[in-house]
Amino acid sequence: MKTQLSIRILSGVFSLAIVLSTGTGAAHGQFTQNRDTIKIDTAGLPPEIHKDFRVFQAKCNECHGLDTSLKPSLSAAQWASEVKRMQAMASAQFNDRDADQILKFLRYDEEHRKAAARAAVSADFGGSPEAIGKQQFESYGCSACHSVAGVGNTSSALDGIGSKRTAAELRKAVTSPASGSAMPPMDVPAKDLDNLVAYLLALK
Amino acid sequence: MAHLHSRLRADKEPVVISKNRHISLLLAVGFVLLLFPNRSEALPQFSRRYNVKCSACHTIVPVLNEQGMLFQRLGYHLPPALSNGGVSPRLSEILDRSKWDITNNASFAVTDFSYSAERTTQEGQAPASTSAFQVGSWNAYFAGWIPDTGFFYHAEFDIVSGGATNPDLSNACIGYGGGTVRNSWYLVGGREHLQVAQGTRAAQIYSLLPSSPSLFETMGPTNFIFDQSPVGISAGYTHITSNYKHVFAASAKVTNGDNADGSEILGPSARNSKSFWADVDYWYAPESGVTFVDYYGKKDNLQTDLTGNSFTFQPVIRRQGVFGNYKLLSKVDFLGGWMHSHDGWVAPDGSSASFLGNDSYAAIDYYIVQGLAISGRYDLLHQKITGDSGVGLQSNHKWTIGGSKTLTPSGNIIGRIAYGYQSGRDPVAAVKGTDRLFQTDIAFNF
Numbered sequence: 001m002k003t004q005l006s007i008r009i010l011s012g013v014f015s016l017a018i019v020l021s022t023g024t025g026a027a028h029g030q031f032t033q034n035r036d037t038i039k040i041d042t043a044g045l046p047p048e049i050h051k052d053f054r055v056f057q058a059k060c061n062e063c064h065g066l067d068t069s070l071k072p073s074l075s076a077a078q079w080a081s082e083v084k085r086m087q088a089m090a091s092a093q094f095n096d097r098d099a100d101q102i103l104k105f106l107r108y109d110e111e112h113r114k115a116a117a118r119a120a121v122s123a124d125f126g127g128s129p130e131a132i133g134k135q136q137f138e139s140y141g142c143s144a145c146h147s148v149a150g151v152g153n154t155s156s157a158l159d160g161i162g163s164k165r166t167a168a169e170l171r172k173a174v175t176s177p178a179s180g181s182a183m184p185p186m187d188v189p190a191k192d193l194d195n196l197v198a199y200l201l202a203l204k
Numbered sequence: 205m206a207h208l209h210s211r212l213r214a215d216k217e218p219v220v221i222s223k224n225r226h227i228s229l230l231l232a233v234g235f236v237l238l239l240f241p242n243r244s245e246a247l248p249q250f251s252r253r254y255n256v257k258c259s260a261c262h263t264i265v266p267v268l269n270e271q272g273m274l275f276q277r278l279g280y281h282l283p284p285a286l287s288n289g290g291v292s293p294r295l296s297e298i299l300d301r302s303k304w305d306i307t308n309n310a311s312f313a314v315t316d317f318s319y320s321a322e323r324t325t326q327e328g329q330a331p332a333s334t335s336a337f338q339v340g341s342w343n344a345y346f347a348g349w350i351p352d353t354g355f356f357y358h359a360e361f362d363i364v365s366g367g368a369t370n371p372d373l374s375n376a377c378i379g380y381g382g383g384t385v386r387n388s389w390y391l392v393g394g395r396e397h398l399q400v401a402q403g404t405r406a407a408q409i410y411s412l413l414p415s416s417p418s419l420f421e422t423m424g425p426t427n428f429i430f431d432q433s434p435v436g437i438s439a440g441y442t443h444i445t446s447n448y449k450h451v452f453a454a455s456a457k458v459t460n461g462d463n464a465d466g467s468e469i470l471g472p473s474a475r476n477s478k479s480f481w482a483d484v485d486y487w488y489a490p491e492s493g494v495t496f497v498d499y500y501g502k503k504d505n506l507q508t509d510l511t512g513n514s515f516t517f518q519p520v521i522r523r524q525g526v527f528g529n530y531k532l533l534s535k536v537d538f539l540g541g542w543m544h545s546h547d548g549w550v551a552p553d554g555s556s557a558s559f560l561g562n563d564s565y566a567a568i569d570y571y572i573v574q575g576l577a578i579s580g581r582y583d584l585l586h587q588k589i590t591g592d593s594g595v596g597l598q599s600n601h602k603w604t605i606g607g608s609k610t611l612t613p614s615g616n617i618i619g620r621i622a623y624g625y626q627s628g629r630d631p632v633a634a635v636k637g638t639d640r641l642f643q644t645d646i647a648f649n650f
Contacts, residue, residue: 036613058574061257061574062259062260062574063256063257063259063260064255064256064257064260065257084287085285086285087285087447088286088290088446088448089448090270090271090274090286090448091260091261091269091270092447093491093534145255153255
């Protein structure tokens with residue numbers, strides 16, 4: 001009886017220790033990864049785009065946080081490919097009309113909010129290529145899938161990437177990722193790519 | 205609940221059961237099943253691993269959607285896009301290459317805190333009322349994949365079950381998956397819950413309501429319950445068409461079966477007969493499907509004769525069922541199922557007979573918005589013992605209504621409330637009983 005009681009107490013203490021040491025970190029990660037930080041000014045959207053936004057919000061938010069779509073910066077063709085890919089997922093419950101509306105909003109968002117953010121970085125920031133690249137890392141939404149120093153999506157950390165990859169490898173990884181990779185090819189202007197690679201190389 | 209149930213059964217040695225005690229035991233089991241909230245079953249590490257919400261694989265935890273079921277059948281890998289004309293990748297090609305760490309392979313706090321109030325009546329006895337605040341369950345899960353291989357694993361350690369601290373490893377299995385995404389197969393060995401990853405939604409034991417359909421969780425006179433976690437091996441095949449429009453699946457399992465008291469046989473046993481279980485499933489996107497289930501097993505059973513002495517007999521246990529659901533406009537899910545039971549039975553006078561059951565349920569889940577649903581279910585059990593010792597066809601009716609709401613953007617904290625009323629007579633002695641149960645709980649999945 002005493003042995004059984006001891007085993008139960010030990011099991012309880014062990015479990016509690018694990019929860020406190022690991023579970024809390026995991027819980028924090030889970031809470032933050034789907035918490036949306038980007039707010040869309042819906043009042044400033046044209047009425048037609050506002051309807052498209054609502055479809056985007058309803059459908060995409062079923063499986064992932066909206067930041068996952070609002071952070072990355074992709075070309076129109078890449079967004080079309082991405083939406084088509086999402087439509088072919090098992091949990092997707094949107095038809096072609098919904099897909100068109102989602103795509104319209106994503107293109108609009110790309111051409112307005114994201115373009116403005118990128119322009120602000122280029123215009124206002126006159127620092128080193130690494131510093132500009134750090135800003136562009138955010139404006140291109142890289143943190144939707146990657147983290148640096150624990151900030152961003154920690155499932156794919158880039159800490160130390162600068163000592164593991166060459167500049168050429170990083171350029172290729174950004175613009176032409178390996179087939180099978182979850183990362184889409186990024187359509188980044190040459191100057192922005194130079195800055196991004198400079199920033200990544202500095203992560204040692 | 206199955207784990208609670210199996211734990212309760214595993215803790216007991218086979219005992220001589222008189223007819224009245226048998227009835228009391230059945231009612232007590234029913235009482236226990238109704239009193240305690242259902243288990244929490246969600247694996248938050250997968251949400252962390254893929255950076256998705258719980259709703260990527262669940263309508264509302266713990267009810268799986270089509271993607272969640274396929275996720276399990278593909279060896280805990282998120283089903284990739286399958287478009288028309290696209291090449292179907294091999295499972296080995298979609299292996300997740302993200303870094304393996306403890307947080308995306310383990311969850312240590314899958315728990316619920318509940319309040320329940322219940323009033324039961326039984327012919328010949330005074331009514332009884334109970335109420336309780338309790339930590340209903342606290343489970344830890346270790347599940348994931350072995351990097352760069354097709355192996356996957358799933359272990360569940362129950363720390364608290366049914367409000368009582370009683371550590372128990374209720375699931376522990378390892379599997380291997382192969383083939384392509386369109387045509388995949390898996391082989392699993394170990395202690396595995398009977399219905400995890402098998403069956404379309406109506407055939408799953410998990411529901412939005414705290415209790416599962418009665419036909420899964422009601423113990424028959426032969427101490428057999430459909431919902432169990434036996435040790436054995438299972439194999440499955442899955443075929444998926446483009447855009448996941450149609451999914452065909454089949455699974456089969458051979459297990460050790462049950463002891464006389466209904467607990468699962470976990471190790472060597474003098475009884476060498478095994479139990480066989482099979483299902484055939486067809487999913488029709490979005491989120492509708494039908495499942496055929498068949499179970500065949502043989503177990504020991506204890507019975508008391510007319511002189512009060514106990515004897516053992518080996519009834520054959522058979523279950524055949526058909527289950528289906530249809531989700532209308534992604535809003536209203538209509539679910540239903542029917543299961544036929546046919547067990548061997550030896551009456552106290554030694555005459556051979558059968559236990560027959562035709563049990564069914566019908567349910568509606570209405571998803572008002574994402575993460576908020578109201579539900580209603582009606583359970584009907586039609587059961588009898590054949591022969592002269594039988595008391596005729598007896599019925600049990602139960603209706604339950606309730607609601608579920610996710611309380612976080614991730615969907616990993618869920619609040620539930622439900623009220624149910626059950627009335628009927630048991631098939632062995634036709635003793636009438638009623639049960640009113642109010643439950644509310646909050647489930648945490650970290």
